[in-house]
Amino acid sequence: MERRLPPVVARLWGREIPSRRGPRPGLELDTVVGAAVRLADRDGLEGVTMSSLASELGVATMSLYRYVGSKEELLVVMADAATPEPPPINGRAWRPYLTGWTRANRDFLLQRPWLLTLGQHAPPLGPRTLRWLDRALAALESTGLSHAEGINITTTLTGYASRQAALTHAMTATTGTVSEEVGGLVEYGEILGAVLDPAEFPALDDAVRANAFGAAEVWIDDADFTFGISLLLDGIEALIARKADDRPTPIVANP
Amino acid sequence: MERRLPPVVARLWGREIPSRRGPRPGLELDTVVGAAVRLADRDGLEGVTMSSLASELGVATMSLYRYVGSKEELLVVMADAATPEPPPINGRAWRPYLTGWTRANRDFLLQRPWLLTLGQHAPPLGPRTLRWLDRALAALESTGLSHAEGINITTTLTGYASRQAALTHAMTATTGTVSEEVGGLVEYGEILGAVLDPAEFPALDDAVRANAFGAAEVWIDDADFTFGISLLLDGIEALIARKADDRPTPIVANP
DNA sequence: CTGTATTGCATACAGTGTACGCGATACAGA
DNA sequence: TCTGTATCGCGTACACTGTATGCAATACAG
Known part of the structure; x- marks a missing residue:
């Protein structure tokens, strides 16, 4: 076979x-x-x-x-x-688990930024990568979501993690020529301010002037990350609630 | 200066x-x-x-x-x-605009998959890339969100777009040696089924058996994409509502 | 003991990015 | 108008990449 x-x-x-x-x-x-x-x-x-x-x-x-x-x-x-083992579920509910899961995902990408480049080359195929996928799906099992939905959610979360890691890495890199040129010597927001035409980039210019790109430390700060992940999980939670309403008599009862 | x-x-x-x-x-x-x-x-x-x-x-x-x-x-x-111009806002509200914005983002990444590799190298610095950022922030302006929140949302959305594009590309690529080997000759789900130990990957194995990774067409299908983007925007919408509640007398009224 | 599959490796090669330096060019200042 | 110089295109050279090929040494199958 x-x-x-x-x-x-x-x-x-x-x-x-x-x-x-x-x-x-x-x-x-x-x-x-x-x-x-x-x-x-x-x-x-x-x-x-x-x-x-x-x-x-x-x-x-x-x-x-x-x-x-x-x-x-x-x-x-x-x-x-180079991918570590995913965090153990330990009976946690889907939401706290996936929060930690996504954070851990971002963390190991920051520890090995070269994984960011490699991730794009092939779909998850190895045991470690697939174990991450499996754990996320397992955590979602009790929610009554479909397999396809679960996979999509996982994709979204890893996407968020890697995007966040990529951005953080790009801003704080001390090596790598272009990033170094930009992130090292001159502040990112400073460059934007020098280059933007306020008439052509009104909203972005506002943000720059409000120092939204301020210090590089913001990018490593966890508040930002937590904010985004809550956003995602709020959406998922709403979906779960909606589906539970749609099917008042589910085939498999939710515990 | x-x-x-x-x-x-x-x-x-x-x-x-x-x-x-x-x-x-x-x-x-x-x-x-x-x-x-x-x-x-x-x-x-x-x-x-x-x-x-x-x-x-x-x-x-x-x-x-x-x-x-x-x-x-x-x-x-x-x-x-190689980045095209972002879609024009044309008076659209933030939600329909950002939906189209994200979809357009994914689309041009699929048309030029090599942008996926390049995106990781540096933060957005050029006029085209920054124009995308500016338009998204502009669309969010009336929501009363902070600049930092707006930037974070944008990051999340581009992350979703590029992850989705990367996955779709990996599954449907007809060129590129490893992807070809995997996506071309043998179906992805088929490989997973052959390789997974059900005891070690229970949830993932369930999904594979349910054919959740089924035909490659699923990955290009728009339903999946729409599903994920709704998730994200639901979260954002909830945030906006929450913030509006916190400040019963907003300085700028929402139309 | 013989045959053969498989090992580590030396050699070779086409192709990469780019440092360096040259003659040719066209403007600035006399 | 003449001269000096900054800048052009580009020929040559070099260090370095991934890998095709072939060969002697090895260790098991029969």
């Missing part, structure tokens, strides 16, 4: 057929990926090179291709490996 | 000091960027090479560096140039 999996997926799930003949592999996929992650943490994504990774591991560059089909594949596997 | 701007910003706003001496420039920045965008549309982002761009323009590779400080800078300018 088990259809032949794409190589990346097999690699992600450790489903490679073990080799029986020939010399024993001197490395393991996990070792390679772990070193790559360490490298990305230290030097950023562009510091991860097949040769830099090889020398980190003390092997020749081409040896890596015995463990990974291509660099792109390595990146996909890295992305999953 | 006008402080010295970072080079990228100057380039984005056409604020370069025009040269008076020496041979006339044979190209203009807009021409270069336009060609680069055309190239990205045709061959994707990795088809944009300093040499490919040069030969597209009929000049030598190194000539480009008279117009652009580095390739990264080129990409930033491209991202802004």
Whole structure:
């Protein structure tokens, strides 16, 4: 029944057929990926090179291709490996759990900003990423929402988390050339003020003058994040209430 | 008063000091960027090479560096140039306007998926990108929300748009090696079903069995998008109502 | 013991971004 | 009008990227 999996997926799930003949592999996929992650943490994504990774591991560059089909594949596997475990539910209700879930999502993206770049390349396929998805769906199970709705909600929340992380990262980055140029030496709001024509950008100009883009610390501040997440969850809560009204006799009773 | 701007910003706003001496420039920045965008549309982002761009323009590779400080800078300018104008407000209320705004945001990301990769590199700095921000803030002006809240809402909406676009793109891409491998030959849900251990991913497994990831068409379907955006706007609407209650005598009356 | 699959790796190559420097150009000031 | 100089396009060069290929060493299957 088990259809032949794409190589990346097999690699992600450790489903490679073990080799029986020939010399024993001197490395393991996990070792390679772990070193790559360490490298990305230290030097950023562009510091991860097949040769830099090889020398980190003390092997020749081409040896890596015995463990990974291509660099792109390595990146996909890295992305999953670098994703932490989702927070445990511990009996929490969907709303507090998803709040923490989204916050944790943002947090690990801020800790490993290179994941932001990698996230765009492929849909969630690895065990870690899918575990996040599973936990969110599990938390929503008692709400009576459909599977499709649950998936959509999850998408929305991760979207919020990564957008927030990307923005925060862009504003506070001390490395990375363009961001550094902008976020480091000159304040963001200051640049906007210098460049905007108030007649053409009236609303934005108002915000700038009101110092809404003020200090960089605002962006790391948690109040902003909490505000946005409440917004989202309010919408979800309203939906749940609406659906409960529409179906006065649900097939599965809500506890 | 006008402080010295970072080079990228100057380039984005056409604020370069025009040269008076020496041979006339044979190209203009807009021409270069336009060609680069055309190239990205045709061959994707990795088809944009300093040499490919040069030969597209009929000049030598190194000539480009008279117009652009580095390739990264080129990409930033491209991202802004490739962003279309935001939809006009035309007297619409904030809710219908922001709905269309977000949808239009997703749409142009789907038309130029390479913008998804580029969006992460720098905060909005160019005229086009900032115009989107300005229009959204303008639409929210009559709601009595603070500037900070408006910005946060905008962030949330663009986050939703880009996440949705990224996912849709990943599922339906016919190019790009990993996505192709996954989205093209084998269905996403099928892969999940083959790989998931139901005991470890109970909720997700339920969703897969219910065919919630079913046909790829679902992902382009607009119903999903509309669902999510309603969620967000419901939350915002609730916030507006709440704030209106807190201040029974608002300075500006809501029409 | 032999055959073979599989290992690590050296070599090679096409392609990348860009530093540097040159002759040609066209204006500023004499 | 002449000269100096800032700026142009661009040829050359270089460090570095990902990876195709092939080969000797290895260790199990028969």
